[in-house]
Amino acid sequence: MLISGKPHKPGVRADPMRTPQQERELLRDLARKAEQELIGVQMASMDELTLLPNRHSFLALAQAGLEACMQLERPATLLFFNLHDFKRINYLFGRAEGDNALKIFADVLRIGFRESDVIGRLEGATFVALLTGSSAVDTNAIKARLEEMLDERNATAHRGYDIRFSIGQIEHDPTAHGSVEEFLAEAEKVLGG
Numbered sequence: 001m002l003i004s005g006k007p008h009k010p011g012v013r014a015d016p017m018r019t020p021q022q023e024r025e026l027l028r029d030l031a032r033k034a035e036q037e038l039i040g041v042q043m044a045s046m047d048e049l050t051l052l053p054n055r056h057s058f059l060a061l062a063q064a065g066l067e068a069c070m071q072l073e074r075p076a077t078l079l080f081f082n083l084h085d086f087k088r089i090n091y092l093f094g095r096a097e098g099d100n101a102l103k104i105f106a107d108v109l110r111i112g113f114r115e116s117d118v119i120g121r122l123e124g125a126t127f128v129a130l131l132t133g134s135s136a137v138d139t140n141a142i143k144a145r146l147e148e149m150l151d152e153r154n155a156t157a158h159r160g161y162d163i164r165f166s167i168g169q170i171e172h173d174p175t176a177h178g179s180v181e182e183f184l185a186e187a188e189k190v191l192g193g
Contacts, residue, residue: 076130082126
């Protein structure tokens, strides 16, 4: 690193004329810049509306989770969620209200799953969760638990509509799904068709 045109060695003051207070201020500036860069990287990996991992970030996190499951010979299940009538909500109540519905649903997903599960928003009104160490989950039980949380929010909001969703699942098959992209592609094909 060059400071004032001279090579800088760690632990050695680059400018003997700089006061300790100036050194601290320089370090604070560098820390602020590093923090801003970190926030930028974090925001690029998050869906800015729901603050869940976006598709790209979900794929990276889910790949790590899937690799851990394969290494430990543990199962994994992928759940898909689609909000019902999302286009209708946007049309009748406005885009801001549609955004609000997405935020509420994301919050319910965040609360409803374990920290070891990877949750993300793929696009539009489609969300996904990779349940690590779980196979053949009872989607009816999961749906009932999430609906209970949504019912509480629906009852207190008086929005003119209720947030409802559908759920689908696919089990991880290590012989067919070498990567999370292959797993996700099959899930989208099976559950979308």
